[in-house]
Amino acid sequence: MSAQQALVARRGWLREALTGWLFSAPFLVIFLGFLALPILASFVLSFTDFSLGNLVDPLSARFVGLSNYAKLLHDPKFLQAALNTTIFVVFGTVLNLAVGLAAAVALNRGITRFRAVFRVGYYLPVVSSIVAIAVIWRFLFNADFGLVNGLLHAVGIKGPDWLANPTLAVGIIVALMVWRNFGNAMIIFLAGLQGIPNDLYEAARIDGANRWQEFRSITLPMLRSTMLFLTVLTTIGFLQVFEEPFVMTQGGPLNKTLPISMYVYQQGFNFFHQGYASAMAYTLFVVIAAITLIQFRLLRSET
Amino acid sequence: MSVAAPVRAAVPVVTETRPEPRSPARRRSPGAWWVYVALSVGLVFLVGPFLWMVASSVKTSAELHHVPPTWIPQTFTLDNYTTIFTKLNFPQYFVNSVIVATVVVASNLLFCSMIGYALAKLRFRGKSAVFLIVLATIMVPQTVYLVPLFVLMSNLGFVNSYPGLILPFAAQAFGVFLMRQFIQGIPDELLEAARMDGAGEFTIFWRVVLPLLGAPLATLGILIFLGSWNNFLWPLIIATSDQMYTLPVAVATFSIGQNAVDYGLLMAGSVVLIAPVLLVFLLLQRFVQQGIATTGLKG
Numbered sequence: 001m002s003a004q005q006a007l008v009a010r011r012g013w014l015r016e017a018l019t020g021w022l023f024s025a026p027f028l029v030i031f032l033g034f035l036a037l038p039i040l041a042s043f044v045l046s047f048t049d050f051s052l053g054n055l056v057d058p059l060s061a062r063f064v065g066l067s068n069y070a071k072l073l074h075d076p077k078f079l080q081a082a083l084n085t086t087i088f089v090v091f092g093t094v095l096n097l098a099v100g101l102a103a104a105v106a107l108n109r110g111i112t113r114f115r116a117v118f119r120v121g122y123y124l125p126v127v128s129s130i131v132a133i134a135v136i137w138r139f140l141f142n143a144d145f146g147l148v149n150g151l152l153h154a155v156g157i158k159g160p161d162w163l164a165n166p167t168l169a170v171g172i173i174v175a176l177m178v179w180r181n182f183g184n185a186m187i188i189f190l191a192g193l194q195g196i197p198n199d200l201y202e203a204a205r206i207d208g209a210n211r212w213q214e215f216r217s218i219t220l221p222m223l224r225s226t227m228l229f230l231t232v233l234t235t236i237g238f239l240q241v242f243e244e245p246f247v248m249t250q251g252g253p254l255n256k257t258l259p260i261s262m263y264v265y266q267q268g269f270n271f272f273h274q275g276y277a278s279a280m281a282y283t284l285f286v287v288i289a290a291i292t293l294i295q296f297r298l299l300r301s302e303t
Numbered sequence: 304m305s306v307a308a309p310v311r312a313a314v315p316v317v318t319e320t321r322p323e324p325r326s327p328a329r330r331r332s333p334g335a336w337w338v339y340v341a342l343s344v345g346l347v348f349l350v351g352p353f354l355w356m357v358a359s360s361v362k363t364s365a366e367l368h369h370v371p372p373t374w375i376p377q378t379f380t381l382d383n384y385t386t387i388f389t390k391l392n393f394p395q396y397f398v399n400s401v402i403v404a405t406v407v408v409a410s411n412l413l414f415c416s417m418i419g420y421a422l423a424k425l426r427f428r429g430k431s432a433v434f435l436i437v438l439a440t441i442m443v444p445q446t447v448y449l450v451p452l453f454v455l456m457s458n459l460g461f462v463n464s465y466p467g468l469i470l471p472f473a474a475q476a477f478g479v480f481l482m483r484q485f486i487q488g489i490p491d492e493l494l495e496a497a498r499m500d501g502a503g504e505f506t507i508f509w510r511v512v513l514p515l516l517g518a519p520l521a522t523l524g525i526l527i528f529l530g531s532w533n534n535f536l537w538p539l540i541i542a543t544s545d546q547m548y549t550l551p552v553a554v555a556t557f558s559i560g561q562n563a564v565d566y567g568l569l570m571a572g573s574v575v576l577i578a579p580v581l582l583v584f585l586l587l588q589r590f591v592q593q594g595i596a597t598t599g600l601k602g
Contacts, residue, residue, distance in 0.1 A: 020427030
């Protein structure tokens with residue numbers, strides 16, 4: 001290659017690099033400024049005593065080491081919130097997958113007509129505003145003139161004040177989480193089910209397997225990676241549950257429905273303990289990151 | 304499954320199986336009726352609350368508090384809607400939601416496809432680092448960065464403003480992932496041919512790449528729209544006055560306010576909040592599925 005050719009090639013390369021960065025720039029500026037930077041800043045904040053007074057002068061916050069994190073462990077409200085979140089996530093995820101799978105199997109192999117109607121109907125809550133849905137549910141479970149107690153009244157039962165009872169309130173919030181989200185699990189399961197070769201079922205039938213045996217020994221094992229994926233997706237989503245308790249119970253009664261994300265919100269934006277709130281948020285983040293990593297491990301060891 | 308059909312014909316029919324004239328090779332039909340019943344009961348539980356919302360929104364206050372509750376409104380009234388649109392600030396909330404969603408969708412469509420093109424088709428140093436950083440943030444929950452984001456916004460003077468509502472969602476990581484994936488499927492020959500004709504990269508992007516991205520852009524646009532329209536936590540934090548509320552913030556705030564909850568108004572507000580999304584979903588459902596099918600084919 002002559003010197004001139006090399007120069008031309010180099011110019012072409014430079015121009016392509018420049019174009020690449022130009023095309024990336026608008027996205028990157030917004031993304032780095034309003035997402036990546038805050039994510040890093042949150043980490044730093046969690047080691048400071050940042051509070052309301054620091055809003056106008058962020059750099060005057062003092063470093064307090066790990067004391068925010070130490071405080072978390074002795075904060076009964078945080079421990080309660082962590083327990084509540086765990087309950088929401090465990091029950092919510094298991095039920096979400098179970099109902100989603102049942103619906104997917106029924107749609108895939110149980111029926112031949114009206115599939116689209118059921119699929120669209122079951123998916124409606126997924127796209128609807130969770131705030132509106134939580135408001136509707138709160139109305140449905142209203143003690144005095146809600147539909148649920150109205151129906152109970154019609155058969156002669158005096159319905160309870162659902163959302164004022166801690167156990168019932170937790171149950172209703174879990175039910176709402178599943179009600180709203182299982183349509184998504186169903187769609188992903190349906191995709192997984194359609195990937196199972198029909199020959200497997202034919203072979204099982206020749207061996208005289210009944211439907212339940214088919215499900216146990218073909219469907220479930222073949223959906224393993226789909227289930228892992230959905231478990232992690234649902235867990236991560238439910239760990240951040242906020243709107244349902246915010247609208248239905250405001251975390252009550254007795255903080256029994258207060259999730260971590262709502263306590264972060266209270267500490268950060270009602271009490272203005274931003275440093276403390278950041279420590280809490282980062283703890284949640286670490287849990288989510290750990291779950292994601294475990295998922296990748298499991299998936300990799302499988303393939 | 305035509306291959307399997309002969310095999311199946313040779314198998315003795317399982318006792319309770321009835322013959323299925325339309326698709327004999329595909330499935331058995333036993334128990335189908337109870338599956339329909341179960342699925343229909345499920346559908347009632349899923350659609351019921353929506354119907355309850357609509358029915359309640361056109362009832363009078365007296366009827367709403369009637370025990371036992373009525374399904375069909377005895378006296379049909381639009382008072383709840385008139386009230387939220389004339390006495391309450393709902394026109395403003397609606398406009399705010401529309402403005403935010405429109406700008407967020409437009410900026411994601413443009414910026415995600417631009418960077419997607421760079422990452423898929425251009426060579427430059429640092430490219431893989433950029434992609435990795437963007438990808439790494441997909442799993443980060445919103446809760447993590449709410450606090451510093453608010454500090455940043457208050458120092459920029461964006462609290463309670465459109466930029467404050469819009470900017471954190473104007474460049475979303477999953478859009479980059481989606482667009483890069485689709486653009487990788489465009490044959491290089493097409494771009495080379497345009498380059499031979501002397502087209503610059505911007506012309507190629509605008510005239511060759513974008514027109515091929517119809518379905519993916521529709522998919523991305525719908526997903527971003529749904530996310531923006533239903534978004535709650537950040538708007539709740541950044542919209543500090545009634546003037547900047549989006550619809551979800553307004554509905555939530557009314558539902559937990561100090562005054563006695565008026566469910567008639569709340570149900571009307573919920574209809575206004577949910578209806579546009581259902582409309583978009585039902586109308587463009589096919590488009591979304593098309594987009595997903597295209598990805599499946601290319602991936």
